[in-house]
Amino acid sequence: MAEGSKIAVTSSGPSLDAPMDERFGRCPCFVIVDAGATVVDPVENPCATQGHGAGIQAAKLVAEKGVGVVLTGRCGPNASDTLEAAGVTVVTGCSGTVREALDAYNAGKATA
Amino acid sequence: MRIGIASGKGGTGKTTVATNLARVAALEGRTVAYLDCDVEEPNGQIFLRPEVAWRRPVTLPVPRVDAEACDLCGLCGEICEFSAIVPVGTKVLVFPQLCHSCGGCRLVCPQKAITESPREVATLSGGDAKGVQYLQGLLNIGEAMSPPVIRALKAVAPPAELVIVDAPPGTSCPVVEAVGGCDKVVLVTEPTPFGLHDLELAIETIGALGIPCEVVVNRAGSNMEATRELCAGRGVEIAAELPDSRSIAEAYSRGEMAVEADPDFRDRFVALLRRIEGPR
Numbered sequence: 001m002a003e004g005s006k007i008a009v010t011s012s013g014p015s016l017d018a019p020m021d022e023r024f025g026r027c028p029c030f031v032i033v034d035a036g037a038t039v040v041d042p043v044e045n046p047c048a049t050q051g052h053g054a055g056i057q058a059a060k061l062v063a064e065k066g067v068g069v070v071l072t073g074r075c076g077p078n079a080s081d082t083l084e085a086a087g088v089t090v091v092t093g094c095s096g097t098v099r100e101a102l103d104a105y106n107a108g109k110a111t112a
Numbered sequence: 113m114r115i116g117i118a119s120g121k122g123g124t125g126k127t128t129v130a131t132n133l134a135r136v137a138a139l140e141g142r143t144v145a146y147l148d149c150d151v152e153e154p155n156g157q158i159f160l161r162p163e164v165a166w167r168r169p170v171t172l173p174v175p176r177v178d179a180e181a182c183d184l185c186g187l188c189g190e191i192c193e194f195s196a197i198v199p200v201g202t203k204v205l206v207f208p209q210l211c212h213s214c215g216g217c218r219l220v221c222p223q224k225a226i227t228e229s230p231r232e233v234a235t236l237s238g239g240d241a242k243g244v245q246y247l248q249g250l251l252n253i254g255e256a257m258s259p260p261v262i263r264a265l266k267a268v269a270p271p272a273e274l275v276i277v278d279a280p281p282g283t284s285c286p287v288v289e290a291v292g293g294c295d296k297v298v299l300v301t302e303p304t305p306f307g308l309h310d311l312e313l314a315i316e317t318i319g320a321l322g323i324p325c326e327v328v329v330n331r332a333g334s335n336m337e338a339t340r341e342l343c344a345g346r347g348v349e350i351a352a353e354l355p356d357s358r359s360i361a362e363a364y365s366r367g368e369m370a371v372e373a374d375p376d377f378r379d380r381f382v383a384l385l386r387r388i389e390g391p392r
Contacts, residue, residue, distance in 0.1 A: 053195025053210055060200055078195075078207055085200045 006040065007105070008032045008062045009098045010072040014042030016099040022073025024090075025055030031098045032065055041065060055079025063088055071101045113389055114275040116294035118318065120310030122281035124302045125330035125354070126150075128364065130278035131159040132371045133388075136381045137274050138243035139371075145272040146241070148248035149290035150280040151234060151261045158367045162246035165239035170249065170264045171230035172257070174208040175217050181225035188217035188226060209256065234261040236268060245270055259289040266293070274389075283310075283317040291318065296388060297325040298351065303335045308342060315346050326351040326388065352384045 010027035011018045016039060021027035026048045032041040043065065047054040059079045062070060063086035070083060071094045083090050094101040117130040127150070134146040148154035175188070175197055182204055189199045196211035197204060208231050218226040233255045238247035249265040251258060258280065269275060279290035291297050297318045301311040311327065318325045327343050329336065332353035343350050354377070363373035370377040 053207070056195040056198055056205075056207065056210075060198065063200060078210075081207075082198060082200055082205060085203055085205055087201060 005035055006032050006065070006067045007034075007069045007071060007102065008043075008065070008067040009094070009101050010070070011042075011098050014044075015039070016102075017097050019097055020071075020073065020095060020101050022095065024070070024072045024075040024079050025058045026050075027058075027072070030058075030062055030065075030067075032062075032067060033102060053078070056082045059083045059086065059088070069105075071105055113273070113296070114277065114294045115388060116277045116279055116291035116297040116323070117300060118279040118287055118291055118297055118314060119281055119300045120283055120312075120314030121301065121307050124300045124307055125328075126281070126300050127156050127159070127278055128330065128370065129298065129300050129328055129354075129384075130276050131156050132369055132377070132381045133385050134160065134244045134274075134276045135242075135369055135371050136378065136385055137276075141243075142274060143245070143272040144243070144274045144276065145245040145247065145269055146276045146278065147265055147269055148246075148278045149262045149265060149286070150278060151249035151251050151258045151265070151286075152280065154248040154250055154278075156278055157246065157248065159369050160241035160244055160246050161367075162239040162241035162244075164237050167235055167237040168268075169232045170234040170236060170261050171232050172211070172213045172260055173215070173228035174211045174213065174231045175206055175226045176229050177204045177206060178225045178227070179203065181223045182221075183223055183225075185222060187220045187222065191216040191220050209254070212257070213260065233257065234264075236261075236265055238268075245272060258286040262286060262289045266290075283313045287317065288321065291321065291323060294323055297323050298328055298388060299325055299348075300328045300330055301339060302331050303329060303333070303339050308338055311339070312342060312346075315342075315348055319346075328384065329353045331356040351387050352380060354380060 008030045010021050011029045011031045012021045030043045047058040055076045055078050059082035069089045071091050117126050119126045137144040148156040186199045188197045194210045196207050197217045234251045249261045280286045299314050301307045327350045333356045360370050371381050
């Protein structure tokens with residue numbers, strides 16, 4: 001699949017049934033899926049405990065993983081600027097489990 | 113002599129002790145400077161009421177990237193510990209508020225694509241407050257980096273027989289910067305569990321800096337035993353116990369100074385100053 005078509009969901013754990021973590025920069029884990037919602041890469045977030053600049057480093061991390069879309073609860077201005085520069089689309093206001101967030105996103109996209 | 117007034121816990125009475133010490137020294141006709149180093153919220157002015165005679169900005173150098181010269185090698189992003197400069201995609205992002213102004217990115221850039229430009233982060237101001245030379249720093253709204261502002265404030269302090277440094281609360285970098293160079297530190301505490309907990313941290317911090325310290329217990333009354341025990345155990349002397357007083361609290365709420373509101377407190381602060389300074 002093409003770079004940038006992957007979706008990263010900010011999560012409390014590495015599986016599709018894990019509850020999402022609403023934070024972008026300091027979520028414990030990114031669950032990265034391909035277009036068919038198959039988990040391709042659960043990534044532990046090394047920035048979760050970082051003092052400063054966690055959002056920026058987390059944004060670099062997901063961009064380097066070839067992610068095109070991030071689903072999260074909220075995203076700070078520094079992380080948002082970094083993701084934008086990397087060409088990553090951010091969808092905020094997501095909630096529920098990772099699977100529920102993906103379903104809602106895909107459903108929304110289908111009706112768009 | 114330079115005396116730092118610090119605390120650990122916020123709201124114990126640092127500014128009360130610092131401003132009253134400065135005022136009693138000035139009333140004795142001595143030259144005294146008061147530095148409000150709580151640059152997030154300097155409030156010594158409420159009590160000393162200076163006539164502000166000067167203001168000057170504090171600027172910090174932050175990187176600026178020449179996109180023409182940059183070849184996106186990424187070395188600037190690697191050396192920065194604070195994610196203040198981040199090569200991403202086809203550009204280099206700069207986050208000025210995260211920058212600690214170390215200049216590392218400029219030094220490592222092989223293309224010489226990085227220059228530095230000044231960014232205003234705070235304002236210093238000062239003036240006479242009935243014989244006390246008042247100085248303060250105030251961070252601009254949204255700024256978080258106080259140590260360089262405290263450093264700038266200390267650098268413009270006028271010569272005086274007595275310099276009182278009113279430190280910010282806590283035990284982190286801004287406090288370390290504020291009390292650096294002091295001959296003695298007075299730790300102001302209150303006889304509460306929180307006051308006691310943070311006093312212990314503050315004693316450790318000041319001890320690690322190798323500066324002699326003494327304790328002033330503010331709003332003293334009952335529950336003094338734990339504080340006395342802690343100080344005795346750490347070999348730190350209690351220089352004064354300022355009693356909890358309704359009339360002083362009322363004066364404080366009107367922005368009045370304890371030494372001007374109550375002769376008993378004036379005597380206490382005169383004695384405290386003598387004790388801290390030792391034989392002159």
